[in-house]
Amino acid sequence: MTAVPANLVLVLLIGVLFGTGVYLLLERSLSRVLVGVTLIGNGANLLLLVAGGAAGGPPLVGSGPEDEMADPLPQALVLTAIVITLGLSAFLLAMAFRSWQLHGHDEVQDDLEDRRIARRVARGLLAPNELDDIGASLAQDAAEARDETEHSDQRNDLDDTFVSPGLFPHRLPGPQHRSPLTSSDEEERR
Amino acid sequence: MTLSSLVVLPVAIPLVAAGLALALARRPRLQRIVTVVALSAVLAVAVVLMVATDRTGLLVAHVGGWAAPIGIALVVDRLSALMLLVSSVVILCVLLYSLAQGVADGDEGAPLAIYHPTYLVLAAGVANAFLSGDLFNIYVGFEMLLAASFVLLTLGGTGERIRAGTIYVVVSLLSSVLFLVAIALVYAATGTVNLAHLAQRLPEIDPGMRLTLQGMLLIAFLIKAAVFPLSAWLPDSYPTAPAPVTAVFAGLLTKVGVYAMIRTQTLLFPDGRLDDLLMVAALATMLVGILGAVAQSDIKRLLSFTLVSHIGFMVFGLALSSRAGLSAAIFYVAHHITVQTSLFLVAGLIERRGGSTSLDRLGSLAKFAPFLAVLFFVPAVNLAGIPPLSGFLGKVGLIQAGVAAGTPMAYALVAGGLITSLLTLYAIVKAWNKAFWQEAPAPLPRVRMPRGMLASASALVAVGVTITIVAGPLYRYTGSAADLLRAREPYIVAVLGEPQDQLTFPSAAGVPGDGTGRGDETAALEPDEAHGTGSEG
Numbered sequence: 001m002t003a004v005p006a007n008l009v010l011v012l013l014i015g016v017l018f019g020t021g022v023y024l025l026l027e028r029s030l031s032r033v034l035v036g037v038t039l040i041g042n043g044a045n046l047l048l049l050v051a052g053g054a055a056g057g058p059p060l061v062g063s064g065p066e067d068e069m070a071d072p073l074p075q076a077l078v079l080t081a082i083v084i085t086l087g088l089s090a091f092l093l094a095m096a097f098r099s100w101q102l103h104g105h106d107e108v109q110d111d112l113e114d115r116r117i118a119r120r121v122a123r124g125l126l127a128p129n130e131l132d133d134i135g136a137s138l139a140q141d142a143a144e145a146r147d148e149t150e151h152s153d154q155r156n157d158l159d160d161t162f163v164s165p166g167l168f169p170h171r172l173p174g175p176q177h178r179s180p181l182t183s184s185d186e187e188e189r190r
Numbered sequence: 191m192t193l194s195s196l197v198v199l200p201v202a203i204p205l206v207a208a209g210l211a212l213a214l215a216r217r218p219r220l221q222r223i224v225t226v227v228a229l230s231a232v233l234a235v236a237v238v239l240m241v242a243t244d245r246t247g248l249l250v251a252h253v254g255g256w257a258a259p260i261g262i263a264l265v266v267d268r269l270s271a272l273m274l275l276v277s278s279v280v281i282l283c284v285l286l287y288s289l290a291q292g293v294a295d296g297d298e299g300a301p302l303a304i305y306h307p308t309y310l311v312l313a314a315g316v317a318n319a320f321l322s323g324d325l326f327n328i329y330v331g332f333e334m335l336l337a338a339s340f341v342l343l344t345l346g347g348t349g350e351r352i353r354a355g356t357i358y359v360v361v362s363l364l365s366s367v368l369f370l371v372a373i374a375l376v377y378a379a380t381g382t383v384n385l386a387h388l389a390q391r392l393p394e395i396d397p398g399m400r401l402t403l404q405g406m407l408l409i410a411f412l413i414k415a416a417v418f419p420l421s422a423w424l425p426d427s428y429p430t431a432p433a434p435v436t437a438v439f440a441g442l443l444t445k446v447g448v449y450a451m452i453r454t455q456t457l458l459f460p461d462g463r464l465d466d467l468l469m470v471a472a473l474a475t476m477l478v479g480i481l482g483a484v485a486q487s488d489i490k491r492l493l494s495f496t497l498v499s500h501i502g503f504m505v506f507g508l509a510l511s512s513r514a515g516l517s518a519a520i521f522y523v524a525h526h527i528t529v530q531t532s533l534f535l536v537a538g539l540i541e542r543r544g545g546s547t548s549l550d551r552l553g554s555l556a557k558f559a560p561f562l563a564v565l566f567f568v569p570a571v572n573l574a575g576i577p578p579l580s581g582f583l584g585k586v587g588l589i590q591a592g593v594a595a596g597t598p599m600a601y602a603l604v605a606g607g608l609i610t611s612l613l614t615l616y617a618i619v620k621a622w623n624k625a626f627w628q629e630a631p632a633p634l635p636r637v638r639m640p641r642g643m644l645a646s647a648s649a650l651v652a653v654g655v656t657i658t659i660v661a662g663p664l665y666r667y668t669g670s671a672a673d674l675l676r677a678r679e680p681y682i683v684a685v686l687g688e689p690q691d692q693l694t695f696p697s698a699a700g701v702p703g704d705g706t707g708r709g710d711e712t713a714a715l716e717p718d719e720a721h722g723t724g725s726e727g
Contacts, residue, residue, distance in 0.1 A: 025364065030356060037363050044370040051378035074377065077326055081370055084333045088363060091340055095352055095359065102349045108356050111426050 010050050017043030030096040030106040034089060041085040045078045193242050197251035197264045199235045200274055200317035203228050208310035215303040222289055225306045229285055229313060233278040236271070243271040244667060247674055248684040250323070258323065258685045259384035265323035265685060268671035269520060273320045273449055276524045280441045280531045281313050283650040287535055288434035290642025304341065312338035312438070319446045323685050325376060325383040328450060329369055332414070336362050339443060342435045343427065350430050358427035365413035372406035379403065386685035389457050389678060404459045408451065408468075415447030417505055418475035421498045425482065428497075429490035429547075433538025436490065440497050441531030445523055448504045452519065455508060456675040468509035469599045476502030476610040483617040489537050489547045489625065492617055496573060497530055499610055506603050507588050510595050516672035518587030521665060525572075525580040525657055532569045532650040539647060540566065540625060545635045549621060553630030561644065563626050568651050570622065572658075574615035580658040585611060587665070 017039045024036025052074030057064045059072035096106040110118070207228030214221045242249060249266045252258060266274070288305070315335030322328045340362070344355035377383055379399055380391040392400055409420070416424040424444070428436050455462070479499025486492040504526070507519025537547060543559050544552040556563045572579040585607060592604040657664065674680060 025360070033360055037360070037367075040364075040367050041370075044367050044374065047371055047374040048377070051374045073383075074374075077373070077377075077383075080326070080330065084330075084337075084366075087337060088333075088340070088359075091337070092359060092363075095344065095356060098344075098347050099352050099356070102352065108360075109353050111357075111422075 007050055007054075010046055014043045014046045014050070017046070028107045030092065030099060030108060033108075034092045034096060037092065038085070038089055041081070041089075045081050045085075048074045048078045048081065193238075194249050194251050196235055196238060196242075197249050197266050197321060198253060200232050200239075200278070201264070201314050201321065203231050203235070204310040204314035204317065208307040208314065211310060212304075212307040215307075218303070221303075221306050225285060225310060226282075226289075228310060229278070229282045232313065232317065233275075233282055236275040236278040239266050240271040240275045242266075243268050244670075248680055250684050257687070259382050259387040262327050263323035263384065263386070263685050264321045264327075265385075265681065266321060267674050267681060268667060269449070269452065269675060270320045272520065272524055272667065272671065273445070274317060276527050277316050277320070277442050277445075278313075279653055280527055280650065281309075281316070281438060283646050283653070284434050284438045284441075284531065284535065285309060286649075287437070287538075287643050287646040288432075290640045290646060291432075291434065291538070305345070308338045308341045309438075311335075312342065316442050316446055320449060323385050325373055325385060325388065325454075328453075329366070329373060332369065332446070332450075333366060335443065335446065336366065339439060343431045343439070345432060345435065354427040354430040357423050361413065361423040365410050368406060368413070369410035372403060372410055375406065376403050384685070385453070385457055386682040389682050390686075392458055400459070401463060404454075404464060407454050407458075408464060411447045411451045411454070412471065413447075415444050415451060415501055415505070416498050417471050417501055418478050418498070419471070421475065421479065421501075424498055425491055425494040428494045429488065433534060433541065436494075437531045437534035437538070440494070440534050441527045444497065444501055445504075445527055448501065448508075448523060451505070452508055452516070452675070455511070456516070457678060457681060460511075460676075460678060462511045465509045465511055466599060468505055469603055472502045472505035472509055473603050473606045474502075475499065475505065476606050480610045480613040480617065484613055484620075486617075487549050489540060489549060489552075489621055490534070492549075492621055493530070493533050493537060496614055496617065499614065500526055500530070500573070502610070503585065503588055503607060506607065507591065510591050510600065512591055512595060513669065513672050513676060514587065514591035514594055516675060517665065517668045518584060518591050520668040520671055521580075521587055521661075522584040524664070524668075525584045525654070528650060528654040528657060529569045529572050529581065532647060532654055533566075533573065535643075535647040535650060536562070536566045536569065539639060539643060542637060542643075543634065543639060544625065544630075545637075549624040551631060552625040553628040554626075554634060555630075556626035558634055559639070562639070565644075565647055565651055566626070567622065569654055570618045571615075572654055574618050575611045576615070578658060580654065580661055583658065583661045583665075 021036045021038075021040035021043060024032045024039065027033060027036070052071040054070075056070035057068045059069040059075075063069075099106040109115070207224050211221045211224050214224060239249065243266055247267065250258075251264045253262045253264060255261070288309075292305075312335050315331050315333070315338060318331030318334060319328055320331075322331055340355065340359050343358055344351050373383060376388065379395050380388055382388055382391060392403075413420045413423075428439055431439065476499050479495050479497075479502065483492050483495035483499060486495060500522075503522050504519045507515045507517075507522060509515075539562055540552065540555065541547045543562060544555055546552055568579075572581045575581040575585045589604050589607060592600040592607070
């Protein structure tokens with residue numbers, strides 16, 4: 001029963017890890033999402049450890065009395081989960097880097113449909129003061145929508161006529177024209 | 191004995207071949223041979239397993255010689271054998287398609303070098319998820335196929351694929367973490383992660399805790415299966431990938447989630463307390479998905495939305511949790527894997543021939559590519575459920591099961607299913623009219639279609655038609671698969687051995703902490719701990 005306070009600390013720690021992890025997961029920047037995923041993953045690993053019950057001696061047969069040993073199975077599971085999380089985090093990091101190479105930032109863009117609606121609003125096809133479900137008007141959404149891949153998804157919506165560049169004065173023709181160092185341009189747009 | 195040792199092969203062969211293919215990265219021809227041979231071998235093993243389970247019901251392999259519940263068990267029952275067979279056929283056809291595409295494009299560069307090993311890992315992950323008799327091993331299978339799918343989805347690393355990949359990767363990681371948390375809570379509550387052992391121990395724990403565990407596992411699987419409130423990631427990420435990749439994802443990855451749901455719901459939580467919730471989710475998935483498809487003007491996005499929509503049919507069959515419902519759901523899974531994959535393969539051919547996937551730019555394909563038109567038409571009407579094709583038979587089975595259930599919710603789902611079929615037909619006809627019948631807005635590019643791509647796509651379409659022809663025996667097989675799932679006892683006995691053997695187990699193995707002795711003492715204590723962690727986390 002001496003292990004109970006330790007467990008409580010672990011449980012609180014798991015709560016903090018999950019809370020901060022979820023907060024970071026809701027961010028737009030992929031590197032913050034990565035930190036969030038790592039935190040949540042560690043929280044889940046600790047949870048597995050807590051699930052194994054009280055701490056004990058090393059679970060090697062013959063090294064001590066069997067009823068004082070720790071449960072070896074959660075440790076094996078945690079090791080597996082750590083390796084998996086490591087590999088996937090590395091992949092996420094590589095994606096963030098690639099995104100930075102291409103766009104000069106690693107922010108996740110809006111869904112194609114959202115961007116399409118935002119563009120229509122910008123051209124006055126929808127009433128801009130129509131409120132969506134969270135109360136933000138479509139005009140606000142349109143102002144916030146990120147549109148780097150505009151050039152590549154135009155093939156998907158021929159019903160939209162050509163967007164005059166004047167509506168989006170900050171937009172450059174395509175990501176390949178933007179060097180990673182001009183991210184101040186991105187900041188300004190927000 | 192020898193048959194049981196076959197069970198590990200569908201996982202082992204692709205993994206070994208993946209390593210070999212990676213070592214042969216500089217020898218593209220040899221690499222291709224390794225991949226094709228490995229996946230053909232898996233297909234052969236799957237056929238043997240299917241025949242064997244049709245006779246005996248269940249085959250169990252204890253990996254590493256450690257008997258369950260201590261070691262990891264790989265289990266084939268009729269459901270997993272059928273899933274394994276269908277997925278092996280699909281994986282092999284898509285591989286041949288992508289080989290032909292690579293040859294046609296003269297693509298021998300860097301992306302192809304990692305394509306084959308990754309593809310083999312994906313195959314191993316899918317097989318592992320289907321065969322695993324252990325909750326944590328299902329998680330490992332999921333992670334294998336997810337890691338492989340991340341690489342395949344972002345192949346080449348173009349801007350649009352990175353954007354689509356980001357959403358897919360983050361959502362998948364989140365669902366994996368949820369699954370892992372659910373596993374931790376399951377272990378805390380029961381002291382085991384072996385499915386058969388869980389089936390014995392879960393009825394003993396507090397019903398409220400059991401419901402929590404069921405809910406957490408379901409949420410993790412519903413994300414993977416793209417069921418409505420959790421489906422938004424799918425149409426946004428799949429269409430940007432290369433055609434063969436989208437095809438194999440659409441065919442298999444969501445179905446792995448559906449399989450995991452069928453397995454855990456029938457084996458671990460047979461009391462069906464969340465069935466009503468599943469029914470609502472199924473109805474919403476069908477309707478929201480198909481309305482999304484109707485609104486699309488891009489053929490790949492349209493197909494992605496029909497994919498989401500038709501997952502609803504399978505969840506419907508599962509939620510009925512009657513023999514007829516389960517049987518029809520399993521039949522529908524087999525039908526849908528082949529049909530949806532062939533449609534995406536054909537969409538890749540359409541993109542090649544017509545130079546676009548946008549329905550506004552395509553046209554005249556029926557005149558200039560009549561064979562392609564046939565290849566599209568057959569699986570498309572099959573998807574919509576036109577008699578006598580297998581889509582019709584699957585839907586009839588589901589609707590009969592729904593009417594037999596007779597509850598108002600079941601009738602609502604029957605109506606929803608009919609509306610969905612009708613709207614699927616509408617979406618398909620719209621795509622057909624625009625891509626094949628309308629006058630092309632611009633002259634079609636003059637390209638020759640690689641014969642290999644056409645051949646592998648037609649092979650898969652032919653498999654879809656074959657399902658129609660063998661529908662009678664297949665329904666008998668899925669019926670007995672459903673019987674086996676609902677009986678539960680054969681599975682538990684096959685994995686754990688006869689009840690009296692099990693009592694002598696812990697002392698024989700000599701590892702404390704896993705045995706029943708400890709389980710009995712701590713089972714009463716641990717649910718409380720689990721409650722504590724559950725509320726904090």
